[in-house]
Amino acid sequence: MQRRLCALLLLASHCLGSAAGLFPFGEPDFSYKRSNCKPIPAPMLLCRGIEYQSMRLPNLLGHETVQEVLEQASTWIPLVQKQCHPDTRKFLCSLFAPVCIDDLDEIIQPCHSLCEEVKESCAPVMSAFGFPWPDMLDCSRFPKDNDLCIPLASSDHILPVTREAPKVCDACKNKNEDDNDIVENLCKNDFALKIKVKEIAYINGDTKITPETKSKTIYKLNGLTERDLRKIVLWLKGGLQCTCDEMNDINVPYLVMGQKQAGELVITSLKRWQKGQRAFKRFSRSIRKLQC
Incomplete structure (x- = not known):
């Protein structure tokens, strides 16, 4: 949820x-x-x-x-x-x-x-x-x-835990990006939002993420209006087949980026918003000067 x-x-x-x-x-x-x-x-x-x-x-x-x-x-x-x-x-x-x-x-x-x-x-x-x-x-x-x-x-x-670790969702992999990498990634995607999570659900093997309406900060949005955002949902494809430890606390904000695919907003990158971290602190300033 x-x-x-x-x-x-x-x-x-x-x-x-x-x-x-x-x-x-x-x-x-x-x-x-x-x-x-x-x-x-x-x-x-x-x-x-x-x-x-x-x-x-x-x-x-x-x-x-x-x-x-x-x-x-x-x-x-x-x-x-x-x-x-x-x-x-x-x-x-x-x-x-x-x-x-x-x-x-x-x-x-x-x-x-x-x-x-x-x-x-x-x-x-x-x-x-x-x-x-x-x-x-x-x-x-x-x-x-x-x-x-x-x-x-x-x-x-009980055997020792030697089983293969669960697959990590591609969007949740830690890529150790700095602020320049994050901004570059932004240019490749259709949307970028800072959100807090209202709901997480699982539908047909995918993870459906509903953001809190009032928590969103919009950094990039193609093809949708502010009015559309009131009922917006995000999708992590194949979410039941992989893990996303990056998103292990719904009480903190996240930076999500992604692309519009077949009418759905599909997440390609998800990161916990690190308050005070240099990359995220400079991200908000860099985005104002962005020219993709």
């Missing part, structure tokens, strides 16, 4: 009551209709590589269709990419895609300890984006470890 209702980002509506950003919220109904097994769909990136292949519907969040699960699960991928805990994926998948065993009618929930461990490591990450740990993930909802539930991985079975 007020600004706090967005990011982690970032949303879809049915997931957990109401959702508007990266992390959904709400009070799930833990009463179930008669459930049935469905294959975990290949496009469900949140549960890719999980140890089982079939999930129960309705799931622990009340989603009744595969399409609904796909849409809502995608909003949590950025939290998994933060690697705040080795079992984050397991925990979330046990909610969105509960393991399905044909001979067992009971839905298997995550264990209390699994929830607590993931919360301890990941709640600070969510907090950095302005989100408290949601009530729907209140660990007291989940069974103790001596019951039938999905346990925390034994430390004996």
Whole structure:
């Protein structure tokens, strides 16, 4: 995604009551209709590589269709990419895609300890984006470890983190540009804005960024008017397939540049605005003399 209702980002509506950003919220109904097994769909990136292949519907969040699960699960991928805990994926998948065993009618929930461990490591990450740990993930909802539930991985079975690091979005790569480089980059793009973020959402694999209306400073804008800016949205293409650690706090301003493509404003460069940093301090002065 007020600004706090967005990011982690970032949303879809049915997931957990109401959702508007990266992390959904709400009070799930833990009463179930008669459930049935469905294959975990290949496009469900949140549960890719999980140890089982079939999930129960309705799931622990009340989603009744595969399409609904796909849409809502995608909003949590950025939290998994933060690697705040080795079992984050397991925990979330046990909610969105509960393991399905044909001979067992009971839905298997995550264990209390699994929830607590993931919360301890990941709640600070969510907090950095302005989100408290949601009530729907209140660990007291989940069974103790001596019951039938999905346990925390034994430390004996946790492998060292040798997996390939997530791909960094091209627009978010640190290029160590000075003020001259930034101004030169400006000439190659159709727009340049200093913004604060109101909302971050994920749509069809792309990141949708809605700026705060009153926070924008315009440095360059081709093809749009001030009136158009009132409802402007920016797009980070393929945002669900890459990480953007540069944009890890929605409470600070950013310099974004990009191009107009098929009617959308697509970000090609995103940098946290470094207050007092020489490059950014001189950028505002240099832009007034700019001749591309």
